[in-house]
Amino acid sequence: MPLIVVWNPACGDRTAEPFFESHVLPLLSSHGITPDSVVETTHEGHAGEVVGGFVQTHFASSSSPKDISVVLGSGDGTLHEVINDLYLQPSLSGVKIRLALVPCGTANALYSSFFPPPAPDAALKDTEYKLKSVRAFLEDRGKVAPVSISVTQFKKPRGDEDKKPVLSAVVTSTSLHAALLNDSEKLREQYPGLERFKIAAERNAKKWFKARVKLLPSPSQATPEIYDPASNSFIPSSDTELVGPFAYFLSTLNVDRLEPAFLITPLSRSIPAPAGSTDVVIIRPTRSPSVQADTQEEREAFAKTTWEVMGGAYQGGAHVKARYPGEGEDEGPRVVEYFRCGGWEWHPHQEDGDAHLVCTDGLISRIDEGGWAESRVETEPAGRPGFELYVA
Numbered sequence: 584m585p586l587i588v589v590w591n592p593a594c595g596d597r598t599a600e601p602f603f604e605s606h607v608l609p610l611l612s613s614h615g616i617t618p619d620s621v622v623e624t625t626h627e628g629h630a631g632e633v634v635g636g637f638v639q640t641h642f643a644s645s646s647s648p649k650d651i652s653v654v655l656g657s658g659d660g661t662l663h664e665v666i667n668d669l670y671l672q673p674s675l676s677g678v679k680i681r682l683a684l685v686p687c688g689t690a691n692a693l694y695s696s697f698f699p700p701p702a703p704d705a706a707l708k709d710t711e712y713k714l715k716s717v718r719a720f721l722e723d724r725g726k727v728a729p730v731s732i733s734v735t736q737f738k739k740p741r742g743d744e745d746k747k748p749v750l751s752a753v754v755t756s757t758s759l760h761a762a763l764l765n766d767s768e769k770l771r772e773q774y775p776g777l778e779r780f781k782i783a784a785e786r787n788a789k790k791w792f793k794a795r796v797k798l799l800p801s802p803s804q805a806t807p808e809i810y811d812p813a814s815n816s817f818i819p820s821s822d823t824e825l826v827g828p829f830a831y832f833l834s835t836l837n838v839d840r841l842e843p844a845f846l847i848t849p850l851s852r853s854i855p856a857p858a859g860s861t862d863v864v865i866i867r868p869t870r871s872p873s874v875q876a877d878t879q880e881e882r883e884a885f886a887k888t889t890w891e892v893m894g895g896a897y898q899g900g901a902h903v904k905a906r907y908p909g910e911g912e913d914e915g916p917r918v919v920e921y922f923r924c925g926g927w928e929w930h931p932h933q934e935d936g937d938a939h940l941v942c943t944d945g946l947i948s949r950i951d952e953g954g955w956a957e958s959r960v961e962t963e964p965a966g967r968p969g970f971e972l973y974v975a
């Protein structure tokens with residue numbers, strides 16, 4: 584099977600190059616494997632260009648089999664670029680792109696979801712931990728997990744052309760997560776590690792985002808579902824048209840975490856999601872019994888709730904069960920609404936600029952004035968290239 588090795592020297596703590604030179608390339612060599620191509624990226628977008636070029640070259644000269652392997656040293660953003668470059672190319676229909684990921688990025692959500700680290704802090708300094716997907720490629724080439732794709736389309740006001748769709752394999756979000764990702768890029772130089780996400784979150788925690796949302800069913804659902812903690816299962820949701828404001832709105836695919844220890848959608852593993860569905864985590868402040876109106880004072884006071892509850896994602900996903908204080912002990916409504924569905928529409932309020940940001944795997948896009956976004960899990964991947972991850 585054709586093999587290309589690519590790493591991004593600029594991601595994470597910038598140690599991809601020495602890690603590949605010292606560990607990955609020698610490991611391949613010790614198994615008698617010489618890659619057809621070895622590339623260190625030199626600029627944004629380069630990984631997509633080289634993998635795309637590699638696939639085209641191989642399939643121009645052979646008709647079958649249409650499988651290639653990519654050893655990719657990066658974070659989620661570089662993988663996002665590769666998927667976005669390749670997925671919509673009609674000439675790559677039916678090609679299988681099998682990825683051996685080496686987690687060299689900052690968050691490494693996809694890798695740490697498939698290879699949950701025993702100790703989050705130590706994980707990325709542990710050479711053997713980082714080589715798990717490469718070892719799966721070397722030792723058991725048949726063992727792969729499919730990587731599902733979400734397609735987000737940016738709709739313009741009537742009469743205008745839509746922008747090119749953006750694909751994601753990890754996270755699609757608006758509200759606090761999109762706002763903090765927008766800020767965190769500016770902090771990358773100063774804070775190369777995970778702390779830049781926390782700093783950016785603190786800066787944005789007091790914002791509420793005015794929008795309305797329509798949840799869309801997956802092909803296997805009659806209607807979108809909501810998590811019912813009492814039965815520990817998903818049940819049909821009576822509410823699928825959600826009115827804001829929103830403090831938090833985030834959906835995931837393929838992952839249960841955004842960082843090794845930040846389990847934002849833990850139910851995607853404990854109650855496995857059927858193909859074609861995404862898990863959506865939402866906080867709407869006006870559901871709180873103590874919030875009377877959308878005022879600056881209420882926003883500032885509510886930031887503490889958002890902060891504390893979302894901190895539960897660092898405690899194994901405790902946010903999923905958090906409640907507002909109520910009449911009796913544990914009687915208030917749930918803070919987090921946890922949905923499972925096929926996708927969603929996000930219609931931002933025209934005057935709320937912050938509500939126009941959408942994050943797809945770290946890439947920030949802005950919805951045009953008067954426009955809206957629609958994100959759906961791809962359910963007809965026939966005619967597209969398929970992505971798979973070597974797993975243990």
Ligand SMILES: Nc1ncnc2c1ncn2[C@@H]1O[C@H](COP(=O)(O)OP(=O)(O)OP(=O)(O)O)[C@@H](O)[C@H]1O
Pocket residue numbers: 591592593594595596624625626627628629630657658659660661662664687688689690691692945
């Ligand atoms: N040689 C390069 N110099 C500068 N930037 C690069 C280079 N090669 C790739 N990039 C860009 O680096 C950015 C960051 O990469 P990536 O998202 O994979 O890492 P990360 O942000 O550290 O990790 P994560 O996404 O897991 O948090 C990507 O947008 C990619 O386009």
